[in-house]
Amino acid sequence: MSLWGGRFSEKNDPLMHQFNQSLGFDRRMWKADIQGSQVYAQALHRAGILTSEEQTQLVNGLEAVGKEWAAGTFAIQEGDEDIHTANERRLGELVGPVAGKLHTGRSRNDQVATDMRIWLRDEANALLGLLKALIAVATERAEKEIDILMPGYTHLQRAQPIRWSHFLLSHAWSWHADAERLEQLIHRMNALPLGSGALAGNPFNVDREWMAQQLGFHSATPNSLYGVSDRDFVAEFLFWASLTMVHLSRWAEDLIVYCSAEFGFVVLADAYSTGSSLMPQKKNPDSLELIRGKAGRVFGGMTGFMMTVKGLPSTYNKDLQEDKEPMFATLDTLSACLQIAAGTLSTLKTKPEKMKASLSIDMLATDVAEYLVRKGVPFRETHHIAGRAVRLAEDRGVDMSALGVADFKQLHPAFAEDVTDIWDYEVSVNRRSAKGGTSRVTVLEQIESLKEWLGKQG
Ligand code: ARG
Numbered sequence: 445m446s447l448w449g450g451r452f453s454e455k456n457d458p459l460m461h462q463f464n465q466s467l468g469f470d471r472r473m474w475k476a477d478i479q480g481s482q483v484y485a486q487a488l489h490r491a492g493i494l495t496s497e498e499q500t501q502l503v504n505g506l507e508a509v510g511k512e513w514a515a516g517t518f519a520i521q522e523g524d525e526d527i528h529t530a531n532e533r534r535l536g537e538l539v540g541p542v543a544g545k546l547h548t549g550r551s552r553n554d555q556v557a558t559d560m561r562i563w564l565r566d567e568a569n570a571l572l573g574l575l576k577a578l579i580a581v582a583t584e585r586a587e588k589e590i591d592i593l594m595p596g597y598t599h600l601q602r603a604q605p606i607r608w609s610h611f612l613l614s615h616a617w618s619w620h621a622d623a624e625r626l627e628q629l630i631h632r633m634n635a636l637p638l639g640s641g642a643l644a645g646n647p648f649n650v651d652r653e654w655m656a657q658q659l660g661f662h663s664a665t666p667n668s669l670y671g672v673s674d675r676d677f678v679a680e681f682l683f684w685a686s687l688t689m690v691h692l693s694r695w696a697e698d699l700i701v702y703c704s705a706e707f708g709f710v711v712l713a714d715a716y717s718t719g720s721s722l723m724p725q726k727k728n729p730d731s732l733e734l735i736r737g738k739a740g741r742v743f744g745g746m747t748g749f750m751m752t753v754k755g756l757p758s759t760y761n762k763d764l765q766e767d768k769e770p771m772f773a774t775l776d777t778l779s780a781c782l783q784i785a786a787g788t789l790s791t792l793k794t795k796p797e798k799m800k801a802s803l804s805i806d807m808l809a810t811d812v813a814e815y816l817v818r819k820g821v822p823f824r825e826t827h828h829i830a831g832r833a834v835r836l837a838e839d840r841g842v843d844m845s846a847l848g849v850a851d852f853k854q855l856h857p858a859f860a861e862d863v864t865d866i867w868d869y870e871v872s873v874n875r876r877s878a879k880g881g882t883s884r885v886t887v888l889e890q891i892e893s894l895k896e897w898l899g900k901q902g
Contacts, residue, residue, distance in 0.1 A: 633677035640671035713791035745770035
């Protein structure tokens with residue numbers, strides 16, 4: 445029998461029952477549901493609704509229900525509609541009629557909003573740990589491989605020489621911003637809706653701030669209508685996940701390109717690659733491709749959820765039950781992607797010789813222009829002169845470094861013998877030493893700053 449049957453004379457159609465039930469997925473929140481109910485029972489006692497004995501019976505009974513979930517022995521019954529009704533039904537079987545007092549002044553509307561915030565807060569904190577582990581992998585690699593130089597690209601065309609570490613850290617900084625955003629949204633979601641009733645508020649004056657404190661929330665939500673209808677914390681999480689997947693998929697794409705034979709900058713470990721059923725020579729970067737591919741479903745979860753909540757009338761509507769599946773699925777996807785990303789990144793091998801061989805003298809054309817700037821020539825002019833040096837070398841079918849000092853002097857009188865100093869990639873890289881540049885010093889600064897941040901996170 446369902447818990448709301450009083451005004452009904454007929455049973456639900458079996459398909460409707462199936463359509464309406466959410467226990468199949470919201471059982472994941474069993475622990476949050478038990479915790480919320482235990483604190484609510486205590487609040488009812490503090491408000492004078494339950495005797496101390498009744499309170500103890502309920503708290504202990506709920507503990508026993510939780511043990512069944514933990515042990516995998518909780519027996520789901522035909523009429524169990526969702527995790528809230530299932531737990532209350534089982535509580536009644538264990539402690540008797542006193543269980544009927546638990547829901548006093550409470551609604552599944554404030555209950556479900558509470559459960560979700562507890563659940564997501566705790567799971568999001570676990571994700572934060574995985575994200576930090578990934579940032580730590582990138583930072584450690586960056587430190588160890590500080591000497592490796594590679595081509596930096598814009599438009600996927602060779603642009604300027606950079607450090608491999610600088611490239612790695614560019615992604616680590618995106619993930620760092622993701623971590624900061626996640627911390628901020630965990631804080632925002634950490635307000636307690638319990639005690640809002642179905643919509644209008646709690647008639648027994650339960651101490652909501654006390655409950656908030658007990659459940660680890662920083663405060664109780666300020667308006668009961670808002671408390672039961674707000675799902676911004678889900679929306680924010682889904683957006684956060686989408687943006688994080690943008691970052692992970694761009695990182696994956698870079699490495700997919702870099703592990704192709706044409707680039708050959710990195711080799712993925714066998715542990716994170718798969719083979720082809722037809723072509724024996726193939727080793728495919730499936731770990732990275734799946735990360736890139738799974739971004740799609742995460743964006744879909746966010747978009748679908750936005751459509752679900754758009755235009756809903758105040759306050760609770762059953763549409764809101766559609767908030768859970770994208771939340772669970774997105775959490776699982778992010779958890780898997782972050783772990784696979786960390787594993788892939790920590791085990792891949794770099795090919796410094798291949799990276800170095802891909803550097804070419806034309807990538808130092810900007811350095812030629814900058815050489816003249818240091819001799820007092822305006823940059824707009826030097827850019828043009830360097831361009832002419834590139835063309836001259838091209839016309840002769842040689843590298844710019846093969847041009848003679850006399851050739852350069854003809855292009856501009858400010859060129860001198862030291863023009864040959866330009867043809868050194870390491871020097872070029874180390875000149876980019878303003879904060880955030882690819883010089884050794886400024887890359888080490890980034891590493892220190894990420895290490896310090898990771899250290900503070902504990
Ligand atoms: N299973 C429901 C959900 O996930 C719980 C809230 C039901 N509330 C209601 N008024 N029917 O949203």
